Amino acid sequence: MTAIQTIAIGSLNAAIVHPREVYKAAILSNSASILFCHNHPSGDVTASSEDLEISQRIKKAGELIGIELLDSVIVSSSHYYSMKEHELI
Incomplete structure (x- = not known):
């Protein structure tokens, strides 16, 4: 099953x-x-320190409850940045 959920709007x-x-x-x-x-x-998909911090927190929380974080991705209208591809998570 696939679910898409909006968690927050900034x-x-x-x-x-x-x-x-x-x-x-x-x-x-x-x-x-x-x-x-x-x-x-x-349009700049460079990960900020805040992006890295929340991704690490989400990963650690998932490890505790047994739900794997596959990737943390930043998107723009024409690019994306995968933290997994860059070995940051």
Whole structure:
């Protein structure tokens, strides 16, 4: 089963995301794994320190409850950045 869930909608330059909201949707969907994705409207898909921090927190939380984080992806209108491809998670 595949489920797509919007967890948070941010402001111009920030969004508040907590692992509990991410995994609530995953648990309710009986997920074995998740893909965490967010956009950078600026078009620059470079991962910020905040992007790296939340991805690591989500990964660690998933390890505790047995739901694997497959990747954390940043997208823009024409590019993407995979933290897994860059060995950051």
